Amino acid sequence: MTATVPAVPAHSPGSPALISFRNTVKHFPGPDGGFTALGGIGLEVAEGGFTAIVGPSGCGKSTLLAIAAGLVEPTSGEVLLDGRPVSGPGPDRGVVFQQYALFPWLTVRANVEFGLRTARVPRAERRRRAQHFIDLVGLADFADALPKTLSGGMKQRCAIARAYAADPRILLMDEPFGALDSLTRSQLQEQLLQTWERERRTVLFVTHDVDEAVFLASRVIVMASRPGRIDRTVEIPLPYPRTRATRLTAEFTALRTELWQAVQRSEPTTRPASEATQEN
Numbered sequence: 258m259t260a261t262v263p264a265v266p267a268h269s270p271g272s273p274a275l276i277s278f279r280n281t282v283k284h285f286p287g288p289d290g291g292f293t294a295l296g297g298i299g300l301e302v303a304e305g306g307f308t309a310i311v312g313p314s315g316c317g318k319s320t321l322l323a324i325a326a327g328l329v330e331p332t333s334g335e336v337l338l339d340g341r342p343v344s345g346p347g348p349d350r351g352v353v354f355q356q357y358a359l360f361p362w363l364t365v366r367a368n369v370e371f372g373l374r375t376a377r378v379p380r381a382e383r384r385r386r387a388q389h390f391i392d393l394v395g396l397a398d399f400a401d402a403l404p405k406t407l408s409g410g411m412k413q414r415c416a417i418a419r420a421y422a423a424d425p426r427i428l429l430m431d432e433p434f435g436a437l438d439s440l441t442r443s444q445l446q447e448q449l450l451q452t453w454e455r456e457r458r459t460v461l462f463v464t465h466d467v468d469e470a471v472f473l474a475s476r477v478i479v480m481a482s483r484p485g486r487i488d489r490t491v492e493i494p495l496p497y498p499r500t501r502a503t504r505l506t507a508e509f510t511a512l513r514t515e516l517w518q519a520v521q522r523s524e525p526t527t528r529p530a531s532e533a534t535q536e537n
């Protein structure tokens with residue numbers, strides 16, 4: 258039996274942030290002056306929390322995550338991981354995208370072991386760690402299968418096991434369940450929470466699905482667009498472990514409504530982008 262534990266705050270005042278965005282701006286150059294995707298993001302995420310980022314399409318959620326992953330360079334400002342500036346991808350950040358990005362020629366086990374092999378982890382230890390996460394995501398019977406024989410949900414479970422196995426400080430997830438049917442999606446949400454509760458690895462999770470954000474996160478960042486910025490933060494004080502029954506509680510419904518309203522208020526106006534970008 259698991260004990261009920263309180264929601265972990267995404268950032269407790271006074272505790273050092275694991276990842277910090279400091280006035281992070283991203284401008285994509287182009288004709289007509291280009292486009293300011295992020296207009297100066299300030300965000301601190303403490304170790305161990307589950308933070309979701311929601312907001313209207315095009316508000317810069319993926320750009321924010323890609324900057325944290327070191328895949329996109331900010332135009333100005335910086336991102337610090339453990340106090341050190343992020344200057345490119347690294348094994349301290351595990352990334353899971355909507356598209357599974359598994360190596361099609363490798364088995365589930367070899368995919369999960371991939372990062373460990375690159376990090377020159379000895380074979381026995383590699384095996385042990387990979388098996389632990391393959392078991393945790395429920396793929397034990399498919400460890401020797403190739404990705405093409407797996408369903409979408411199984412591929413994504415494999416991608417999550419691979420990200421965890423590499424032992425990153427933080428998991429950056431960009432709509433990882435976006436391509437899945439709703440039943441598989443809710444099963445994977447529950448499984449991801451079980452894994453997170455067990456491993457307590459910090460997660461930054463982009464989604465456009467308000468229910469998903471409320472179910473998973475201890476804190477939800479609501480972004481607005483033109484330029485992309487943080488509009489507000491909604492704490493989700495639902496205790497963990499959260500289960501199927503959590504979705505049926507009055508607290509869940511109330512938080513879902515609150516978050517919906519926050520997202521609706523953050524929808525872009527019809528003002529011209531050139532005018533709106535003056536704001537920040």
Ligand SMILES: Nc1ncnc2c1ncn2[C@@H]1O[C@H](COP(=O)(O)OP(=O)(O)OP(=O)(O)O)[C@@H](O)[C@H]1O
Nearest residue numbers: 285292294312313314315316317318319320321465
């Ligand atoms: N390489 C690029 N060049 C020019 N503009 C870009 C580039 N990448 C993103 N953008 C623009 O930056 C803005 C933010 O994009 P981003 O994908 O981060 O938004 P998002 O909130 O994740 O959107 P969605 O929810 O639709 O996935 C969009 O207007 C997008 O068109």
